[in-house]
Amino acid sequence: MKRMVRAMLALGTLLASEVVIAAAEPVTVPAAAPAPGGFGAQLAQTVFGLLVVVGLIFFLGWLLRRMQGSVQRGAPVIEIVGTRAIGPRDRLLLIQVGKEQILIGHTPGSIEALHVLAEPVDVPADARQATPEFAQRLLELMGKDQKDKK
Numbered sequence: 001m002k003r004m005v006r007a008m009l010a011l012g013t014l015l016a017s018e019v020v021i022a023a024a025e026p027v028t029v030p031a032a033a034p035a036p037g038g039f040g041a042q043l044a045q046t047v048f049g050l051l052v053v054v055g056l057i058f059f060l061g062w063l064l065r066r067m068q069g070s071v072q073r074g075a076p077v078i079e080i081v082g083t084r085a086i087g088p089r090d091r092l093l094l095i096q097v098g099k100e101q102i103l104i105g106h107t108p109g110s111i112e113a114l115h116v117l118a119e120p121v122d123v124p125a126d127a128r129q130a131t132p133e134f135a136q137r138l139l140e141l142m143g144k145d146q147k148d149k150k
Contacts, residue, residue, distance in 0.1 A: 077098070078095060078096070079096045080093055081094040081095065081101065082121075089107065089108050090107050091105075091106045092105060092106075093105075093106055094121065094123075099120065100116065100117075100120070101120045102116050103117065
């Protein structure tokens with residue numbers, strides 16, 4: 001991954017240096033030179049350039065998602081076992097770290113460990129995978145019901 005980042009940075013530096021060199025060289029253009037192909041050709045070139053840039057953005061987004069997915073393979077070390085809202089912006093979180101469970105208080109200004117449980121709480125597997133109601137309804141409307149995949 002570091003090699004890819006270095007290669008991208010090197011490519012970006014090379015392209016930037018070529019642009020600077022090209023901008024530094026004086027170019028003589030005849031004053032009355034007509035544009036080759038006229039307005040239609042310029043418009044087509046602009047649209048093609050825009051499509052290339054948008055395609056590059058989508059490709060880099062896809063590449064980033066692929067790289068993040070490969071890093072997160074395997075069992076999660078830290079897992080949120082349960083959560084409970086105790087106010088509009090305040091929450092209690094039960095976190096599983098290895099074989100230990102920690103009760104955490106989360107407010108907009110802080111996160112505090114409230115208690116380390118001596119005996120882990122058994123939570124049913126279906127309760128851990130609970131999807132919030134809005135998210136579940138949105139997935140159903142989009143035709144991607146997660147409950148059917150199991």
